[in-house]
Amino acid sequence: MGRSLPASVSPVREIERSNRKPTIQGGSMRTPRVWLPALIGLALLASAAPAIQVHVDPVNVSLNPGDTAYFTARAVNQQGQPIPAQFTWSVFPPNLGQITPFGRLTAGNAVMNGHVRATTEIGGQVYYGQTAVHLVPTSPNLEVEVDPATATVALGQQVEFEAELVNPQGQPAPHSPWLWFVDPPNAGFVTPQGVFHAGPALASNTVQVVAECVHMGHLYLAAAEVTVTPAPEPWVAVLPPLAFCPVNGTVDFNAVLHSTTGQPLPAESWTWTVDPPTLGAVSDTGLFTAGADTGTGWVRTVAAYQGQQYEGQALVHVGPPGPPPPPPPPPGGGIMGLVQGQTSTGLIPLPGARVTALPQQPGTPPRSAMTNPQGVYILGNLQPGSYIVKVEKPGFLPCFYPASPTPQGATPVAVDTVMVDSIDVVLLPGARITGVVVNQATGQPLGQAMVVATKLGSPFVRQAFSQPDGHYEIGGLIAGDYVVRAHRMGFQPEFYDNVPTFQQATHIPVTPPAVVDSIDFSLAPMAPPPQGGSIAGDVTDDSTGAPVAPGWVMIFPQQGPGQPRMVPINPQGHYVANNLPPGNYLMQCWAPGYLGEFYENASTWAQADPVAVVSGQQTEIDFGLAAQGLGDYRISGRVVDASGDPLSEVSVYLEDSQGGALYHAVTQADGWYEAACDPGQYRVRAEAVSYEGQVWPEAVTATLEGTGDTGFLLEPAALSADPVTPAAAENYRLLDARPNPFNPATVARFELPAAGHVSLRVYDTAGRLVQELVNGWREPGVHEVTFDASGLTSRVYLLKMEAGTYSAVRKMVLLK
Structure with missing residues (x-):
């Protein structure tokens, strides 16, 4: 008031x-x-x-x-x-x-x-x-x-x-x-x-x-x-009336005596003071010098005129010098425009759409902005150059200016030192898949079930949670054939139409903007095993503590019988895996936009801490995931096993040259993955429980389209376990080559419990013999032999040892 x-x-x-x-x-x-x-x-x-x-x-x-x-x-x-x-x-x-x-x-x-x-x-x-x-x-x-x-x-x-x-x-x-x-x-x-x-x-x-x-x-x-x-009497104005001054700094105040109508009057004298005096000092001309203390006070002055005195004052705040502001943005212009969405009633402004300027010149970082409530965006302070403009919003198909679904069809926007306006984009609605999820035993609707649609032959995937009435809707789908699966805690996962595996799933053709409905699921409750236990916990953002969802927790038996269990994270960031046989398990957690990890804070399954499940008890295991950036560039490929069959739930990490994880992706049921990242080159590593991890032999450059061919062939870790037969388990060992990756040479090592004939050969991944390192009699003990690959190309090589009934294989990566 x-x-x-x-x-x-x-x-x-x-x-x-x-x-x-x-x-x-x-x-x-x-x-x-x-x-x-x-x-x-x-x-x-x-x-x-x-x-x-x-x-x-x-x-x-x-x-x-x-x-x-x-x-x-x-x-x-x-x-x-x-x-x-x-x-x-x-x-x-x-x-x-x-x-x-x-x-x-x-x-x-x-x-x-x-x-x-x-x-x-x-x-x-x-x-x-x-x-x-x-x-x-x-x-x-x-x-x-x-x-x-x-x-x-x-x-x-x-x-x-x-x-x-x-x-x-x-x-x-x-x-x-x-x-x-x-x-x-x-x-x-x-x-x-x-x-x-x-x-x-x-x-x-x-x-x-x-x-x-x-x-x-x-x-x-x-x-x-x-x-x-008009004023009732002469008055004094002190300028500036409010001043901010650093410790030991100065402010020059100026005072003017005014008549009742605001005209200057010739004051006979001026007297200046500071209140409180500890704040600083002021000269006879109004120059204020701050002291070493911080605080707020007054600089006062009194003007003498025709036998009368008139007072004025200004407020001054003395504070510590603030940190220097960030450096000014580089000179340049910008891009602005309007983003609209095509709906059944016509075009509407789209707030919250993400617009990114993707530079065509090397060394220039991308810039992103969100549209305001009126659908308007501005990308300011762009360095001069040529840019491709990408626009995306959930529920709509991504678009590259002016109206292309891919960057190849985009028209670059030239930017110099002025704002380029009217770079407007209309987003088209994607196709939708809808349906209902119910409890098979009761027929009641199931809320918080995660339903995932995977496009065949590509890493494109979208997901949604079912509502309390069981209904779900997955939007923003591009054209293609999809496989859809549903998961919910306490129920058996299911592929459409009522089958347990990806290979048996019904393919669902989708063409935007059509709606494919009645893709329904009836999930069966899990039957509890005798004397089963459970694992439960919360998944949160490392930096904010906020719940993370959607996402997955994967639970692998460390040894003995049992199948891996994939458990969805609900919208509150909670997961529960019930009906687990007693024993030790390895756990992995991941979510879109976050770096996945093995428990606890490990990037490989070999480093993971096992989690014990006890009959009749619930083990609490929480995960804190680190957020990763929303990159517009892609590295993609397919991961298969030695038989060529796709491997799902394989973690693929994009790392810096020192092996630090920067981005993370997980393969879908058909083995495809796509890791979104910033432009640059990355070390790419694939990691799956019970398989030997593998590193792509050379740095991979991310592209706007996705590389598509950065794939991996993973072999079971049992191939490189020491024995093939229990009798040999305590005797023969094929050790890791060191260094690995290597360039141009590495040292292969093996151990023999007794003298005997040994074969040590190097093959490529197609099974062709590359080099024979050992073929003869060796004494007991640890042996070393150098593999020189100076004349070979960067790739994965297989080191195979045979001694009596023992056989083992290790991978070696030549990285030039």
Whole structure:
């Protein structure tokens, strides 16, 4: 609510106010307004030559055509301290609207995108800053209330205003910090807290104090009417009225004695003081020097004139020097446009769509932005070059500008130093698969079942949870044939149509935007084994602690009988695996957008900690997963076993040159995987329980289309176990070659319990003999032999040892 300031703060006298609250619909004012450049803290200068940045507020806003908006600019040095500057305002494109020398924009009448720029010259150098402006046809139905709606104040006095953004029911709505403006600009100034100071000159009897904010990207404002009257007696104005000063820094204050009508008067003398004195010192000319202590206080001055004394004051805050602001973005232009979606009722704006500028020149990083509630996006500060624009949103087919489903059909957008607008995209709806999941035993619907659709012959996969009524819908599907499976805790997983395996599943043809319905599932409850136990836990984001879903927990028997169990993570981030036979298990957890891991915090199954399951008990095992980036480049391929059959649930890691995991993907039921990543080269490693891990022999470069051929052939770890027969288990051993990977040579090692004939040969993965290392009699003990691959190409090689009834194979990776 509006109120008079205490006398201890300033000599305010509110003469008149009204309780009427005028409002402005749709975030616009229909009468012209003028902005007063900010006066606060502009006397603060750095002692060294600053690296100057220009900031324009508000940032990235939407308006209705014909609306009015106010913009403010400030120049700061590398410590973030303000620098005095005069700004020239401009708009691009020119038909975006008209802007005054004081930053007031009257928007044009067309729906479009553009930007407002503030330019200044400091020390012979030109600096500029800019903000995006989107003219959109509609806006949320909110309004600004300013209180008091009207006020009367004398020159040299002040009145405080408050503002609130409300919905049609009068409830407050969230918004950005308020920006305050005065019209006309020479009638006074207003602080960031909404305190209006009248004067120094009586420029106009009627002043408008404007409050402006941003909600969900849209700008809203309203104004209070202020009547300014002559002052009852001479008064002192101190500028700047509010200053921010670093410890041991300085601020130069200036004081003027004004007549009752705002005309300067010749003061006979000035006296300056600081309150409290511990805050700093002030000279006879008004130069304030801060001390070593931080705090807030007053710089006061008294003017002597015709036997009378008149006092003025300014507020000063002394704080520690702030950290330097981030370096300014590289010079460049940008791309902006509108994203719409095709629906049964026509085109609609699509908020929350992800738009990415993918550079065609090496060394330039991609840039992404989300569309605002009106479907508008802006990709600013792009380095000059050529870009492919990709747009995606759940439920719709991804699109490359202007209307291609693949990057090969995209039209590149050339960017230099200006904003390229009207890069508009229409997303088409993908196909949908729908159905119902029920309990086979009771016929009741099953909620929180995870249903997964996998496109045959590719790594494309989408999933959804069933609702409490059992219904599910998987959207955004591209054309092709799909296999669909359903999982739920406590039930047997099932492929459509009522079969247990991928190979038996019915193929479902899909063509966008068609809806394929009645893909229903009837899941059978799991039968508890005798004396079974369970494992349960929560899966959370490592950095935020938020639940992670959808996702999977895979449970493998460490030894003995039993099948691996894949358990879905429910929407609350919880999983339960019931009816597990007692014994030790290895566990793995993964989710889209996260780095998968084995328990506990291991990237290979050989490093995993076993988890004991006890009859009649529940073991609690939680996972914390690290998020990975949303890359637009792809590495993809297929993983199969020695017989050529696909391997599912194989973890594929994209690693840096030191073996640090950066991205993670998991193969689907047909063996395909696709790892999304940033552009670059990666070490690619495949890891599956009970199989030998494998590393691609050379670094792989990610592409927009996906490599498609980065596949693996994994062999059971039993092949490289020491024995083939129990009798040999404690005697013969084929040890790991060292180093591995290697270039150009590695040392093969084997151990014999007794003298005998040994064969040690190297094969390629097609079974062709590459080199014979040993073929003869050897004494007992550990033996070493060097394999020199100088004349060979990078690939995986197999080292096979035979001695009596013992046979074992190890993999070696030549990486040149």
